[in-house]
Every structure is written in C-alpha cells, then in structure tokens.
Amino acid sequence: MTTRVNSESLINSLRDLYGETVTCADIRGYCASNGVSYPTVTKYLDDYKTSRGKWNLSLQEKLEQTYQAPPGLPAAEQNLIPVKDDTFVSFGNFADIKKIIKSNLFYPTFITGLSGNGKTFSVEQACAQSRRELIRVNITIETDEDDLIGGFRLVDGATVWHNGPVIEALERGAILLLDEVDLASNKILCLQSILEGKGVFLKKTGKYITPAEGFNVFATANTKGKGSEDGRFIGTNVLNEAFLERFPVTFEQEYPTPAVEQKILASICGEVEFCKRLVDWADIIRKTFYDGGVEEVISTRRLVHIVKAFGIFGDKAKAIQVCLNRFDDETKQAFMDLYDKVDSDVDFVEEA
C-alpha cells in the first residue's frame, strides 16, 4: 500500500522514529515500511540536509533557513508615486484629502459615496500631487491576513516570507488605500493595531513592524460599512464597529457639481455643447434618483465612458446607447427619453 505524504507529517514521523538526525539508511527503512519512494522523501527533506546522506530535522534549523532565504522576488525598488493625470479636476473633499496627506500625520480617513464619483481617483491624485507613494489594495470578501500582511511562499522549493501590501506601506511610509473596504469580511480585523498607528507584530516571523513616518490609511466604500439596505451594492458587508471607530474622519463624497463635471468631460472631449447636455442630463437623473423616481443613476464614470465612446464611434446617439446598455430595458429607455428632452438633436435608433 502506498502512503500519501506531506512535509509536516513526514518530518514528524521521521523524528519520532529516528530522532533529530536521520541517515539514508533510516530513510530507506521508512520508505520500505511505508510504501513511499526514496526520492519522494528526500525531496521533502531538501531544506534539512546537512551533508551527504544526513538530515537534521530540528525545527529551529528549518526556521532559520526560512528566514534567511532570499525574498522570492527582489524587493522592487520601484517608485510608487502615482502619475499625475491632466484630466483630474479638484472638487469636493479633495483639498481636505490632500491636506491630510501633506500633513504626514497618521490620520485614517474613510471616504464614502456612490459609485463612480471620484473617491479612488481623488486619493490617487492627492498622492500624485503631493509626491507621496500610494499602495492600493482592492478589498474583496476573500481578502485575508495573508493577502494584506503577507505570508510564506514557495520559491524554488524553499519557503520564503513575502511582505504583503500593508507591511510594504508601513515600511515605506506610504499611503495605504483600502479600496472598497465594505466588501471585506471580518478577516480585515487583522488591521486593528495598524489602524491605531501602532504597527504590527508578524506572528509568523516573530518580527515587529513599526510604521515609518508618513504612513497613513485611506479607505473608500460605497456604504458607511453598515451594509446596503436598498441592495444597490451587492456584496457589501456590515463592518465591525470597532474597525470603523478607528477612522477619526469620514468624508461623504457627492457627485461633482454640473460646472465641475463639465470641466471633467471637456478635458476629454472637445464638443463643449455635448458635454454640457450630458452633464445636465446626469444632473436631472440624479435628482430623480434621490427623489426615488428611478432606481439607477448616471455616475461621473459613466459620463466619461460616454464621451470616450463618442471619441471612438463619432456618433453621439450610439455613444449614449452603448453606454446605457448595461441598464435594464426600462431604465435604459427612461434615460434615453430624458436625454431626448435635454438634446433634441440626437436621434436614437429604434432597436429591433
């Protein structure tokens, strides 16, 4: 009968049978009685080999080898300052976000608001303008300690510690952006001490990481971490109260005013009149949305999609139509009817 082996059980069995020092004769004996092949066993023991035909199974030695092992990928000496985007227009909370970043203080900041109104973009551009490094982590329900803090990775047969993005940001004194944090599960609570500005103890390596100067955390979310009552934001979770309490300030990000939004679109599209009509249209839809008249809303992102589609197709009606196809038929029709009211020059093609 053949036995399936795994590294931990194998080492424990060998240690029980032969003690810390194991020879090739011991391994042959083990293979014969367990129906495993000699190369399989010795492959698992690679890290413990001390000389030809000899292995030392003491745990400490294994750990020392692990910690001294070179990082799996060279710690990239890359510049993490985001690139300035000429199309960015400052509005709303941007000045405050920038002030917080420029202060170099540790001041966790939560930004909440509907989708596509510039939450992520504003943190990115505030870092770009302040020449500060940014590490953005997109949070999902699957995000865990290993993704955030780091863990051991297998590199060329050796286990090697890899810093996660949070440790990287702590050590670099970078801005850490926990993007869409309300999608997180309770596994995000591994960040509690970090959100107190205290750094973190890496249980797996026995090392304490203190935050370098300038380290700060921003979190963005479509909700305030209390779930999404109307079901608009599927997948959002109720975040732990103590987690939310660690953010001293919360900014409520609104859609830009029509004047600002027009500027945003004009930096992408030369047709000023078209941009103006689109912005007026989005403004009416948003007001109707807030009054409960429609269930969907046109975001700044979607307006940008439309002017970009116009740049590609050179056809206004088509640009609007293809960008509205993501909505259900009823909403799409309602949005097109509203557009007709602000711009009678555009004729939508009737769909078969």
Ligand SMILES: Nc1ncnc2c1ncn2[C@@H]1O[C@H](COP(=O)(O)OP(=O)(O)OP(=O)(O)O)[C@@H](O)[C@H]1O
């Ligand atoms: N201030 C701005 N200046 C120029 N463009 C902007 C601005 N704000 C938003 N936009 C446009 O809207 C798009 C969406 O912005 P962003 O990704 O920051 O939204 P968000 O609020 O993070 O959305 P989500 O909640 O869906 O993550 C940007 O890619 C950009 O095209």
Ligand SMILES: [Mg+2]
């Ligand atoms: Mg975002």
